[in-house]
Amino acid sequence: MDLINILHCNKEFFELLRTRPQGSLPSIAWDGNLIYFGSNESVVNLTEVSPKEKLEQLKAIYPDIGPFEILRLHSRIGFPQAALCAHLHIPLKEENELFFSKLIQVLPREVQDHFDERKVKIPELVFLRALADSSDSESQKAAFNVTLQISKFALSLQSSLKSLETMMDLFLMGKPIEALFAANNATEFQNALFQNRNPVSQQIQEAKQSQMSLIHWPSFAKAKVTRRGDRTGFEVQTFIASEADLTKMIATFERMKEHFENSKESFVI
Amino acid sequence: MNQLLQSFEQIFIDRQSLDSRLAKRIQKLFSQETIVIVDEEPFSETKAPLTAREFDRSKKNLFITPYKGQFFKRCPGATQKRALTCCNYHILNLGSQCNMNCSYCYLQSYLNSPVMKMYSNIDQALLELREMAQNHSQQPFRVGTGEVIDSLSLDPITLFSRELIEFFREYPCWKLEFKTKSASVDQFIDLEHAGNVIVSWSINPPEVINSEEHGTARFEERLDAARKCADRGYPIAFHIDPMIYHTNWRENYLFLVEEIHRRFRPEEVHIISAGALRFQPEQRHLMRERFGLKSLVLQAEMHGSEGGKLRYDSTLRSEMFHFLIKNFKALDPKWNLFLCMETPETWISSTEKMPMQMPELREIFKPLPTVRPE
16 A cells, blocks of 8 residues: 655544544544554654654644654654654653663553553653663563553553553562462552562561551441551541540540550561 | 872863862863863753763763852751751752762752862852851851762862861851761861861661762771771761661661771760661652662662652661661660651651750750751
């Protein structure tokens, strides 16, 4: 199929075709021609357009194009660095090219699509620069297959970013991350990530859990161990219907104080 | 000294600084091929934030320039009074960036200049201090020069220490603190002082120094330099900061405590402060790129805390502080310790008190008049 120069396309026509398959260039008519290649990547003919115009023209007809999609196209047709960096909202630096290619080489396509759908911004993935000093993309790619769990469990953008960064840390620490494939759901997956990355903090939480079981909580209070940033403690849920309830609750908690001190967790970190 | 001079690739001198004592000394010390006279900051096309490569380069290029802002400020800890218990420290910045290379260094999230700077107008800094002295010469102000630059590692080049020691002789109520990870003390050791110049070392066990504090003086060298200062009557101090958790942390920090106790008497050591690893969340990216995950700092389990920094779990921090304090006090109750940039909760869980309840710390933590905006 011959592709038509992007400058010649009928842009008004695209206004009617805003919907597109998630994670790939839209299946759309191109001045009367269809340029969708099934499950393969679509390629637009930008080669005859001046370098300056390439990205602008592309954005004019694909306003929703995701950053990973842009980067994949960039790897084939080469957008000017300055325009590309401005579009991706990252400072123009010579190290960027290696970073861009790592992003599309190392992350599975499904994960790239997931991030495009979640409207990720490339600066949010800046932690992946740490992969760029290694030329061994193949072993990185193999190891990062487990990141498919992120798309499989359809994590939110923030959870996806946090999970990906944790997985990268574990990989760079030389820990076996393929075991994360065993997680059956998002909660299991995120718990496994936390435990692997934070074994000491996990130990602290478990000690709190033991402490909680030693405390005789009053019947009106339901307690659970919770982490809030750098602190682990008890989240206590209760219900007060009257001033009398409140007085009773304060008195009961007051009596708990000594018991609370005695049950303090003891463990060796 | 030769090693220090050779660590720089290029020296840039701002034309406005050419007549300064610092620029003249630089021109004597460095070869002419190394020196470039400039009218504006080098690499100014580099926009923040710096990449790992740019940050590394900034350590090898020295820029001598006048400082245009206010030299004298309050410690950043004082700006977080709601979250932290702070000790009224004031800072005097005579340059920025550091020629050493610690994995956890907070300058990685703080600096956006592509060069290391040394300010040529120290006279202006002394003038600011003199103005402050007109109203506050009897207040026990503590002034440190090691916030955004090591106080002494470049001092063999600048000799700023000599001018400051002379100046502080006039104000015996004030205390000047040099804070360093170097062993550079010979350049001022001969000077008479008023007993109010504290030379302090940021120190960690050898295993942590070797793993995380690149280009710094080794453990033995720092303690030897401290001994030299103590022998000349300088009060000394140690900042066991940042304490870094690792597998053998107990035996390594115990070794540190025992070595300090073996080599110094509590009366010689003005203060020992302790702080745990902490850094701004965005700093982790540059650290990871520059030092990799073999670093104990990058392997650390960090959690968001009040005030925004990443820190160890509060239980772990308290455990580490408690261990340190308990072991110092067991060797001699006269060791004077406090926690740096910590929350009231950690103070209570580590020491069972707040600093104002501790007679030996009350003087340090007592609020002072604000002489500069925070």
